[in-house]
Amino acid sequence: MQELFDIGVDVAKANVVIAVQDHPELACELVNEPGALRRWLESVPPESRLAVESTGRYHGLLVHLAQQAGLRAYVLNAWDVSMYAKALGMRGKTDRTDSQVIARYIREHHARLHPYEPGSAAQQAIDQLIRQRARVQVKQQSLMRILQDLPALDPQRQAVAQSLQAVIHTMDAQILAWMHSEPALAEPFDRLQTIPGVGVQSAALLTSLLGRIGFTNADALVAFSGLDPRPKDSGQKKGRRRLSKRGAALIRRQMYMCACSASRTPAFKPVYQALRARGLSGIEAMVILARKLLRVAFALWRHQSVFDSERFRPKMT
Template identity: 40%
Template sequence: MNQVPHEIGVDVSKDELVVATYGVGPVVRLANRRAAIRRWLRQLPTGCRIGLEATSIYHLPLAELAHAAGHCVYVLNPRQVARYLGSLRQRGKTDLLDAQGIARFVRNETDQVHPFTPSSPAQRGIASLIHRRHLLVKQRTALRQSCRGEPWLRQAVQPLLAEYRQLLAKLDAELEVLLAQVPGLAGQRQRLQSIAGIGPLVSLALSNRLSQTDYRRSDALVAAFGLDPRPRESGTYQGRRKLSKQGHPEDRRLIYLAAQGACRTGLWQAERTQWAARGLSKTAMNCIIARKLLRIAFAVWRSGKPFDPSLIGKQTCAGT
């Protein structure tokens, strides 16, 4: 067996995995079942680099088993992979071509991609319940708004809204149970709550994210939340910057809400006055504060010390 590590791309679906190795070997098709994955992994040389797209939960068996077998696994953003595959000018789109393109991505483009680290069941449960909590709150809000113009209907839905409140209370209680199952997470969450604007839910989501990925710099955390502005410049042309919006939209929504809450505390008033004088909109200013909150959270997480509000305003980082 060849002992040279390979760069491998895998196209994942619910029932099948299509595997392509960069530069060598035939394409392999195997069932997306743990037994079949284990048999295939035993045939690989040690230390392979394996890339696959995040596809709901269907990528998790391969990612977890490959990581346990000692391989370096990259769970890739589907939108980034789609753009990369489109740039290759392949003559069509098939599972085989996608697997080959992912193998090429692993070969050339993973220098700034965090390798996959398996989450504990409690960490996965926290992320899942936070997402489902958002869906419940969104549905409740839509129900309230749809009944606003009908007094009798607004009264009739009160029992249903009470059921929503009870369900959300049970969900929040379950989140606390899961939090207690992750060592050290409760203490870190409490320190994050010392940051103005970051409340119980945002601190839980943020601490759960930081506990799963070892970000080297605060800029990497900002980029993971999709809040990094992308410049559009060419020669004398200065285009409008837009957020990358990478990562999970619920995480981005929560930190944006935290920025709105931080604005109400008055800590950022001097900075907001400067930004308003430059013509920035409220949304742009909230995005700037959201980035600052993520950088502060990164520093609090790394240092293990609570937030010191006296540091706000000592350095002007407008637009960062």
């Protein structure tokens, strides 16, 4: 029987550094381009485990090619790997040692991890558009703040704002087109928009996420988003709960914006007011409301239903 490898890869824009657990002689460095990666993958036994840290877009090519070659690819949380390296007592940090740590991490922890699921072509396109749209919007807001104190440049500032807004509108149109390109996406996309506070962008994000990852329950979805409270207790001491922030920041940002909108609707305004009446700050109340919206979205997804204010009325406690 052919031995299966546990492979750790440190990915950069220009190159990748590879380590194979228990096989230091197989360590190598490759150019991060399709030809070199394909040739290397041909020498790797199928069903081997390959892990990379999440590096924005740089790891995408390797993960895609690895899955095509029959490997089980894992995209790891960089913070988890960093803490793991510290726990191992690593005395330095290089690309080579990073790849070795990743290889050891996937060997020891693969049983509780899920291989990366890229989703359909439509889901991949939607995910990319949503991420890039968020980045464009942030840059737009930053640029407008920079130029607002320069009255002499008002015409140029308005022209830039209009151009960037046109880009955002084009992205929105493309997201809608992709969403309606597949019935499996279009139907839940329309259902999720029946939730007060959930608009087109949020519904698209949730539809793609829920369609790509098979969450077992609503708690798993909340944990994935990083909106779950993290305990910090020791003995008799009960520490202050803080958000784990383990998932993608885009999800947390989008759900917080949904909560801001939902807090002004008849369905969720009483919930928000009740939370504030308990002495919670506005941000704390919004975070709790964002978690509730995620749970409602999961229920609509699982039961293939639309929002009903009576059925899904959140508890006040």
